[in-house]
Amino acid sequence: MSNFKNVLFHPINQPKELSLPKQFTFPFYYEPHELSVLAAKDLQNYLENQTDFTHNFGLNPEGQGLIIGKMFGIMVVQKNNRTIGYLAAFSGKLAERNDLKGFVPTVYDTLDPRGFYKIGERELNELNRKIEKLEASQEYLIAKKNLQCSIEDYHTELRTLKATIKQKKGERKELRESNKTNLSKEAYENLLEDLKKQSIHYHFRLKDLKEAWRKRIALAESNLKEIQISIDALKEKRRLQSASLQRRLHEQYAFLNANGEAKDLLEIFKQTTIRIPPAGAGECAAPKLFQYAYENGLKPITMAEFWWGASPKSEVRKHKQFYPSCRSKCEPILGHMMQGLDVEDNPILEFNSKSEPLEIVYEDDYLLIVNKPNEFLSVPGKTIIDSVQTKMQQYLQHSSGPLLVHRLDMSTSGLILVAKNEKTHKNLQKQFIKRSIKKRYVALLDGVIEQQQGEIDLPLRVDLDNRPRQLVCYEHGKPAKTKYTVIGVENGKTRVYFYPITGRTHQLRVHAAHQDGLNTPIFGDDLYGTKGARLHLHAEYIKFEHPVTQEMLEVVSKAPF
Template structure:
């Protein structure tokens, strides 16, 4: 155990008071002890060359760059000494065994483990599937079948076109012969025409049957290969599910009272119903497990990203991040049971600190200037919102919310006063005819003057409300932007969202393929500040009663 604890020197912590409660893991400002521990771990990562992992930083080893989430847990041992534990999420250089870092809750990679044995069998199945799928005869048959289907379709359609022309010609011929021939001669000619029609039908049937026979023979040969591949795929699926189940059964988490709960128990009551893949592999559960197992008292925690940013998510080198909600929150609810924890700062809302200004009102709608820190609609734990304030006296009628702004975004919000106005303006939002302009302060100097950002977005199902960039399943998200003013370390920009995705402007600002500059104060994708510097400055739409365009603007002084 001793080699896993890095003890603080008395000099380094002499002026630092212990926190009164343990860190709230899902929204926090790192305690000075956590920052001290993180700085020490980061120095270790910078100077230690034996990790054999490419983080995507300078002088890293070969291989694809993979950034990694690291965690520190400040602890007090049984002698009252303060130190910290280090951990990482997932595996590091395809291994769980590294000096300085705590072990996993369950090590799948130990020699001859059931996981490695099961993985070896699945790898063998994959190899066999790949061999069959890439067999030269199989590929040739697939190509021949595809070409046969295309050529048969072309040939049959060409013959059908010719036969339709023949039919039209026979129709014209009948009309001509009926005028020129007597009844007996016409009957002889008609019989010949009927024979021509029957011959055309026989020709079409012969061609169709010939192609059908060719296609069936090719399909039978392709199916013979498929019949070998499909059972292998089914076996792989079943073995993978069984292996995942065995893995989940090995994960058992402690709390301070040494009460154990398995992953299955923990996730049984969640919306998932079962553990998502990778559950229990994040840094904080590993750190707490080691602490409880060895009689160490958790004092504070922090997690930070080390390395290159991932392609889909927003993670910045050396920046602190909260624990994930989908995989970690249910586990930590058990592990931190009985430990006094900091209050969730998102629930610490003083209702009188956010005055709500009405800038326009008529019989159809009201336009308010929503302050940063006020919700658009009530939440599960917070009632204070634009909706509740309007309902409680600022409006004589029931407010009908048309669109929303994030709690930390300030600016113009339109609320309907009648169902017809709500329907009319909402349709404009759905049809993307509402023109909106936002102003933001970005966390670095942007040298370009403007442009377009096109990055498809979708929800991070295991870490809501965060979004991900995904070119496969994400929805199209387009933003026009333009620099307003450059400061020493920041840039003021205007945004025109051409689509209306969740967190679109925040993601397009922060993502490495966007502007790579989080909005100042963005606590999800950047660094917290006194507020998030994003403001809905202008909105234009068609008035539901007058059918004329109306425009409202209110600038924010940043």
């Protein structure tokens, strides 16, 4: 690939036996076409050997600077003369640049020093410097301190005086009570009059204190406000300029589709639930590839994206592995850009309803345990209704249930506990909350691990950019713990038992794949590993106390793999 940096259309030597795909890739769930794999290998060969730019992907222990892995994309395209080649792109910027030779350009170059965005950015930075200077000035800091001290001193004096008033009030009460019978009527009336004057005296003392401090605090506030007005004016100017700059930037990202229609980011995201384009929208590899193809009369044939570099701390990303386009930023954009293209259907929506009944491995008058097949929902989804829940509703038409006590991921097979009535459901749920119900999963990992047993403790939260994927997050994640034991190794793959202590979404899948977990994804994991015929994860064992008989019930369903 010595000529890589001099061209944007990179020829592919298409094997005669390799035909073009009939439809373009559905970018959010796919298996790379063989042509995409060829193109990706060509690009990866360049990345391994290039000397055109310096970027620390974290692959070289001697690399300098911040480690930043990157998503790269390739799109196989066809010229009018039917010549096949591919385009290459990277997400965001690479080596602090947008314009590396050999890669398609960004839709708008935010790094161009002569462009309006960089000019506007410099103006905002200047406003920030002015604001910071004012906020750090001695005059401003002293004014803030004076106001703060005035308020604190006022409350201190107020508390002291109120305590004195309360004390004096008690003393006056005691004098009134103790002298009722000791003094003559005239002397007692004189005493009451004197006590009344004392009460009035303290009333006015309190009023005078409040008024004096009101004036002092108002003066301190006025002194601070003089400077604060200037700061607030600069902040408002910054806000307006920033909003204007962001809007103008969004308007520059005008994306074409196969019909030749253009829409900018504001139009595209106006129809979404978030309405405002997220940061970095339009800077991913896929939109760049589509845009260049359309602008240059190239027909998109197929595409794929892969990760290059060390795994990040939060996400599961493996070097050279293919991944789908991101949801939050790319789905609305690509939804527009693919209009006019013949695109594969979303495989997730290609759901075959299971007409045969589910396998029931245990049943009595109070509960049952069903063996859920893989790629079958536990409860109805947004677009797919058929599920364990609906199957059980059909099966137990005259029961006050069924009530699923827990769930399994769609891709996971195995045992699900179903209650036939509310009382049984509540009892079993309490056992789950107390973690007295014991579950065991069996999984086949896509590789060999050294440690024979252990515990994984990695908190998880949803990846807001790529639902339903999960991230490891120590700041906002929920606790997630898993114990594991290796059973054996077979054909380069490790069979393990998983014992989940908590029950987070995708917990076992992330704990297996993440670099701080087992660093070995479950075989066939389409989200955190490499897609296969199925996810090799099965809930094979459950043990719990029967809600009615109080006997310990153990049920086993051997893994089908």
